[in-house]
Amino acid sequence: MRFFILIIIFFTFFDLFAQLPIMSPFAVSLGATPFLAGLAVGMYSLSNIIGNILSGIFSDKKGPYAILVTGLLSSGILLFAYAWADGPYSLLAVRFVHGLAAGLTVPAAFTYMANSANKQRRGKSAAVSGAFVGLAAIIGPAFGAIYASRTSTPEMMALTGTLLLALGIVAFFLLKKQKVSAQTAAAESRSSVQWNRGLLIAFSGAFFLMFSQGVLAYMLPLKVEGLTYPSEMSGLLLSTFGISAILVFLLPINRIFDKIAPIRTLIFGFSVMGASLFLLSAVSAVPWMYATMCLYGIGFAFLFPSINSLLIDSTQSHFRGKAYGYFYAFFSLGVVGGSSFTGALELNPNEGFMVSGGLLLIAVALILLAKEK
Structure with a gap:
């Protein structure tokens, strides 16, 4: 199943x-x-x-x-x-x-x-x-x-x-055969989402993860075009990020997500993604661009399971559906927000990457502050 x-x-x-x-x-x-x-x-x-x-x-x-x-x-x-x-x-x-x-x-x-x-x-x-x-x-x-x-x-x-x-x-x-009985579901549906710090961090992680994706999808083709590289290179760069993420997801290193607290892997993932966006704004040589996208994929691969684990740890089954509904609403909102925000500011690609990377690192600082409290 x-x-x-x-x-x-x-x-x-x-x-x-x-x-x-x-x-x-x-x-x-x-x-x-x-x-x-x-x-x-x-x-x-x-x-x-x-x-x-x-x-x-x-x-x-x-x-x-x-x-x-x-x-x-x-x-x-x-x-x-x-x-x-x-x-x-x-x-x-x-x-x-x-x-x-x-x-x-x-x-x-x-x-x-x-x-x-x-x-x-x-x-x-x-x-x-x-x-x-x-x-x-x-x-x-x-x-x-x-x-x-x-x-x-x-x-x-x-x-x-x-x-x-x-x-x-x-x-x-x-x-x-797996469906919940109507009586059980009706009883459970009376419970609303119980907001807590872990859930809010998971939601913010979902938003900023896809915010950076929106910026990347919007700005990367423009950077490739501005450097006069072939247009298909932007697709290859995005595939590089995807492949490096999948390797982390499927190789034995994925056991780390059950051995280390998700808040720690989340902070690591955010930090790596933020740093890679700053690097992407600074490099123009093809090998370095591919290496930077590979690094971004590693950060993505650490962040995605972490926010999912944090959501599971911060919810109970009877309101987990509502929590996932809000979670993926923040995903969609992040995609729209990333491309719209940088487009509204009329930033060039390098400026867009720096702004997005800066927001991710600010998010890390806020999460560390919440963690300490």
Whole structure:
């Protein structure tokens, strides 16, 4: 069952990453202005926040089974709606409902994983799930760009929709025996999230992790272009970060996440990511850029399991769904905030990396202060 949940996590994030390189050109082909094209890309993440929160609430109320199956089936169906988009405004509507439906799946899937994980191995479990997210981040953009260029964007989305529909049908039968009884879920749903310091650190970790990702996705192609390197180099650099992260997730070093307190590995991950962004702003030679992205991937790999472990340690099963809903809402908010913040300040790539790296190191200082108190 756990492996099947990992497959669901992979294809849910595959849906997200496969659309990244193709959505803005598709919006432009439908007559969108640069503003509307950017809005079409961001609309998914904005409605995703709503879906994440709703998923958390109903995962505790009805159990993660119902919301997970609903998310998979509705996302799969809505992916076929891209073929009906005939202008920028109809595309915005499709993007909104797609992001809303997709937001239901991830918190429910991770609630399943957390509730079934051995308490002593929750760090390693989070690392393995992170590896599946990393694989989706590497495979998704390349596959999406290649398949859409040979067919069309609606056909690419329809293919992903078919895969999600198939997973939803399998989940309906395979996970049915695992669902929480309605009586138990109703009793547990009366409990609200019990806020504490560990939970707040986990949420802030999720936000700043994806804030830096938003800056990286926005600024790295601009830096590569400014240095007159081939445009595909930005994709290779992002793949380098993904590969180094996956190696940490899957190699025996992942045992460290169960042996060392998650707050310590979180601080280490934040520090390495912040330092690597400062380095990225200072280097221009190709080998150093690849080495810096490898370092960033190591920091990412330490941070992702740490914030998951911290969330598990700071919650109980009867409100963990709500906690994961807020957690992934902060993920989506971080992506939007990173690119929007640096874009609004009109920073160049190197300035954007320095600002993002500085914010990560400030976050480390605040977490250390909270830890001492």
